[in-house]
Structures are given as structure tokens and as C-alpha cells.
Amino acid sequence: MKPWLLLGLLLAAGLARGEAPTLRYCDHPVYPPISWSDAAGSVQGVAPRAVREVAQRLGLALEIVVLGNWQRCLSDAGEGRVDLVIAYRSAEREAQLLFSQEPLLxxxxxxxxxxxxxxxxxxxxxxxxxxxxxxxxxxxxxxxxxxxxxxxxxxxxxxxxxxxxxxxxxxxxxxxxxxxxxxxxxxxxxxxxxxxxxxxxxxxxQLHFAISRRSPLVAWQGRIDAELRRLREEGAVERWLAESEAAYRAMQEAGR
The missing domain is CATH 3.40.190.10 (Periplasmic binding protein-like II)
Structure with a gap:
């Protein structure tokens, strides 16, 4: 059995016992209003907010990993060092990443x-x-x-x-x-x-949730898609876009 499939079974067993596994999400926050860093260095924007919301709804603990460039996020996801990135779909990326059927935006x-x-x-x-x-x-x-x-x-x-x-x-x-x-x-x-x-x-x-094919979260794609669909139906993504733009502008104005 492949090691990441075994991890998927262990994750499911852990959830059955009430344990909260950790989702490692990699972000390069230089894309306001999608993803950016505030004055305190915290990652803000629509992408991390959507990840936080989906993780919470699924009962997953969340760790946000910030790396020095976007290529490192993609490489770490491909190697299974992180579970999730938000990215555009391409044939090259699909070899290592499982893209959500439901786009984020x-x-x-x-x-x-x-x-x-x-x-x-x-x-x-x-x-x-x-x-x-x-x-x-x-x-x-x-x-x-x-x-x-x-x-x-x-x-x-x-x-x-x-x-x-x-x-x-x-x-x-x-x-x-x-x-x-x-x-x-x-x-x-x-x-x-x-x-x-x-x-x-x-x-x-379209930007998608992209799960590392080496991550136990591959077993959760259907549930992740269902939550993304609910977010879009609730109008949350468009609301978060407006709020993120306003927050980014407020931070820039305050720093002038």
C-alpha cells in the first residue's frame, strides 16, 4: 500500500476517534485581495480565509505555511510536505496535485x-x-x-x-x-x-483548492468540494473579496 493511502486510512480512523488532524496549507501572500500579509505579518485575503472556513467546517486543524516564493509552495505540495495550495489548474500540476471540481473564484x-x-x-x-x-x-x-x-x-x-x-x-x-x-x-x-x-x-x-496527491486529504476531495460549493452559494467569496480589498487599502492608508 502506498504510504499516503495508508495515511488517509489513519486520518479517517483518527477522525472516528474525535481527533482533529492538521491541514498544512502553503501560501505566498503577495496577491491582494486574494492573499497578502498584514502589518503584523499574518496572512490575510480570500484564499486563506476560505481555507480556514473549510478546515473549520470539516473539523480539521490548520497550519499555514508561508514560504519565500510560489515555486517553493508548489514543490512542497508536490512532495507532500504540505497538503494544500490554491492554484490554477495545468496538465503539469495535475501530475502532483488533485484539483477541486468546484473553483474558488x-x-x-x-x-x-x-x-x-x-x-x-x-x-x-x-x-x-x-x-x-x-x-x-x-x-x-x-x-x-x-x-x-x-x-x-x-x-x-x-x-x-x-x-x-x-x-x-x-x-x-x-x-x-x-x-x-x-x-x-x-x-x-x-x-x-x-x-x-x-x-x-x-x-x-479559475483558482482551485489543489491537494497534494501524497496527502491523506485526497480522500477528502468530495467533502472539500461540497464546502466550496456551499461557500459560493452563500455568496461568501464575493463578500470576502470586498472585505479584503477594503482591509488592504486601510492598511496601506495607515502606513502612509
């Missing part, structure tokens, strides 16, 4: 650029002539991922501060990023007046 991915260095882009292939920026581990669809792999025209860093700072200074030509997150992040970024969004939409994709 939908995101639109767009291009941010420096107004002083306009992009002449009408289709994805036009990006081949420009230098872009991404965070470690980011994936924005098979077509985009293949383009940057073929042309080698993307530099990867660990934080949005680094990435948008390079864009403001003209060291890169574009950043591929979620529209909602990018707009909120640059509101309080020095030099943000230089940043604009291109009309091209790279992708419209």
Missing part, C-alpha cells in the same frame, strides 16, 4: 506595461519581441507558458515589489498578472502613474 490575466514604453501587442505571439516579468512558479495557460519557454523572454523574481519596480525603471517591458490583484497592488506603489494595462487578455482562469 475566477481571475482574468492581463498585461501591465510602462506608459513610457508602450507595447504594440494585438495577439499573444506579439509578446515574443518584448522582455517580461513573472514570479517564480507562475503559470498563465499552456499557450503563454509555451511562448515564454520557447523565446526565453521572461525574468522571474520572488515578489511583486521587485517585478513592478523593474517595470517602472524600464528594465522589463511587461508583467503578466491578474487584473484585480495588479490594479490593487499598484494603487499604493511609488511610480504607479507610469503603469498601464494593455487591452489584451491573456487568460480567464
Amino acid at each position: 475566477q481571475e482574468e490575466v492581463v498585461l501591465f506595461y510602462n506608459r513610457e514604453r508602450p507595447l504594440k501587442v494585438q495577439r499573444l505571439e506579439d509578446l515574443a519581441g518584448y522582455r517580461g516579468g513573472l514570479l517564480f512558479g507562475e503559470s498563465y495557460g499552456q499557450a503563454f507558458d509555451q511562448l515564454v519557454a520557447v523565446h526565453g523572454n521572461v525574468e522571474r523574481v520572488a515578489s511583486n515589489q521587485q517585478n513592478f519596480g523593474k517595470l517602472i525603471r524600464g528594465r522589463i517591458d511587461f508583467i503578466a498578472h491578474e487584473r484585480r490583484t495588479g490594479q490593487l497592488f499598484v494603487e499604493y506603489l511609488p511610480g504607479a502613474e507610469r503603469i498601464a494595462m494593455a487591452p489584451l487578455t491573456l487568460a480567464v482562469d
